[in-house]
Amino acid sequence: MLDIRKLRLLRELAHRETIAAVADALAYTPSAVSQQLTALEREAGVPLLERTGRRVTLTPAARMLVEHAETILAVLEQAAAELATTRAELTGTLRIGAFPTAVRTILSPALVALSRDHPGLELMVTELDPATAPAALRAETLDVALVQEYDYVPVEPDPALDTEPLLEEIIYLAALTAEPLAAHRADSWIAGTPDTLCHTMTVRACQAVGFTPRIRHHADDFGTVLALVAAGQGVALVPELGALPCPPQVTLTPLATRRRTRLAYRRGTGNHPAVRAARSALVAATAQR
Structure with missing residues (x-):
């Protein structure tokens, strides 16, 4: 019989690509992860990892096993969710992750509603970059999260997660004058930290009209970004x-580019009473903003 805990480690290795990253995410030591994966290979009876120096890659058999692991983990989540519906009162911890502007505009009123309607629910909020939210959901450090994609930065579906649309936003060009995007090819630019979705979106949106932006400042808080624009930076x-x-x-010129925010949660947890309550509260808060 294959051990579900070892299958979960293999699933995480497929996503995170290194044993060290799996260990860090799930609070193991790297040697413990390696030992568990070696034990899983013995249970499976076929090679699951190809080792080259310190690097490991998954064999075709391992990738097939990961697909089954996704289904098994989702079924277990669904069973836990159905058990939770039999309880008379909604209690326990609900961990929600959101990006900074959503915490202020959407999550805060949703938390007020959740606290009022479900006083036995312990709410925990984590502010994080949406790009890191799927990994946090898989690692079970979050139960619900807001994830994003831009027109120029599509996100591949994660088989471990279910998502639903929440919000679509206009993207504005923030400048001191009202000019089209292509007119700013020689200007200095302000963008998010490299490797964030916002940074990638800025680069690709500019490249779509024929130039690569010369990024002078990096800032992830949009209040800071607008202050830098206002200062002529x-x-x-x-x-x-x-x-x-x-x-x-500052002049805001609307562009055709859009940012889309989705609610995300682990497969099988959508009907868990706490997750369902969070989904309803976040949808209602978004509609009322």
């Missing part, structure tokens, strides 16, 4: 939630 792309309040000297 460059231009930037800012989504709708991050554009308010806007300094009076």
Whole structure:
């Protein structure tokens, strides 16, 4: 019989690619992860990992096993969710992850509603980059999270997660003058930290009109971004939630580009009473913003 805990480690290795990253995410030591995966190979009776120096890659058999692991883990989550529906009162911990502007505009009113309607529920909020949310959901450090994609930065579906649409936003060009995007090819730019979705979106949106932006400043807080634009330090792309309040000297020019936010949770947990309550509260807060 294959051990579900070892299968979970193999699933995480498929996503995170290194044993060290799996160990860090799941609070193991690297040697413990290696030992568990070696034991899983013995249970499976076929090679699962190809080792080259310190690097490991999954064999075709391992990738097939990961697909089964996704289904097995989702069924276990669904069983736990159905058990939770038999309880008379909604209690326990609900861990929600969201990006900064959503914490302020959407999550805060949703938390008020959840606290009022379900006083026995312990709410825990983590502010994080949406790109890291899927990994946190898989690692079970979050139960519900807000994830994003931009027109120029599509996100591959994660087989471990279910998602549903929550919000679509306009992307604005923030500058001191109202000009089209292509007119700013020679200007300095302000963008998010490299490897974030916002940074990638800025680069690709500019490349789509024929130039690569010369990024002078990096800032992840859109209030800071707008302050830098107002100070004449460059231009930037800012989504709708991050554009308010806007300094009076900054002009916001709407672009055709959109940012889409989705609710995400582990497969099988969608009907867990706590997750269902969070989904309802976040949808209602988004509609009322």
